[in-house]
Amino acid sequence: VFQADALFPWRSVIDNVAAGPLFRGTPKAQAYDKARDWIGRVGLSRFEKHYPHQLSGGMRKRVALAQTFINQPKILLMDEPFSALDMQTRTAMQDELLGLWSGLKSSVVFVTHDLEEAVALADKVYVLTAGPGTVKSVYRIDLPRPRVMADIRYDPKFIEIAKVIWNDLREEVQLGQSRGLQTGH
Missing domain, CATH: 3.40.50.300 (P-loop containing nucleotide triphosphate hydrolases)
Known part of the structure; x- marks a missing residue:
């Protein structure tokens, strides 16, 4: 898809x-x-x-x-x-x-480039480097299933996982921007 x-x-x-x-x-x-x-x-x-x-x-x-x-x-x-x-x-x-x-x-x-989407849908999230795209980190997402998008985003554990991954991802976003790489689509 x-x-x-x-x-x-x-x-x-x-x-x-x-x-x-x-x-x-x-x-x-x-x-x-x-x-x-x-x-x-x-x-x-x-x-x-x-x-x-x-x-x-x-x-x-x-x-x-x-x-x-x-x-x-x-x-x-x-x-x-x-x-x-x-x-x-x-x-x-x-x-x-x-x-x-x-x-x-x-x-x-x-x-996906959407961190919330990744955490809400996944059992594992792979953070890639800014370029070349190699695996930098892997995070296990230990959130209960079934998940409902409107609810899971407010779960304290979801918020904490997203913060941890964002802190890791932020370095790659900044590195990509400093190199003039397009981040996103």
């Missing part, structure tokens, strides 16, 4: 979600049944006949999540998938991801 939409613009929601199983040889009826199930899980049952251009950014991200999770990946790679969303939609999508992920046995590699 990437920053930019990876949906097929000429396919409806249900056709986009069913595409993976169909490409892998799943019988059509079974692929579409699974697609309907995943579309329902992301709250878009009423929109299965809509096309990507008819959906909001958050709805397109939900389709992308359904399109990904239907394939039951062992490892899910997510490169700043929510960075282009407004805060409210982003928080809803983070909760959506946490809910969907909790029901699977997939590992998620989530790339």
Whole structure:
């Protein structure tokens, strides 16, 4: 799941979600049944006949999540998938991801420049150096699950973990800025 939409613009929601199983040889009826199930899980049952251009950014991200999770990946790679969303939609999508992920046995590699997002979603946070990007530190995130984004941010343990990581990360941000490197997107 990437920053930019990876949906097929000429396919409806249900056709986009069913595409993976169909490409892998799943019988059509079974692929579409699974697609309907995943579309329902992301709250878009009423929109299965809509096309990507008819959906909001958050709805397109939900389709992308359904399109990904239907394939039951062992490892899910997510490169700043929510960075282009407004805060409210982003928080809803983070909760959506946490809910969907909790029901699977997939590992998620989530790339983000948002420290709060990293701490709230992760079991481990890797801090990279300013350049070249190598692993500087690894932090275990010992926060209870299930997590709800709106609540976890106010948990004293969350705040403490975020402060510790920020103190480590701040050095890299300052180093990157002093070198003239772009920090962020």
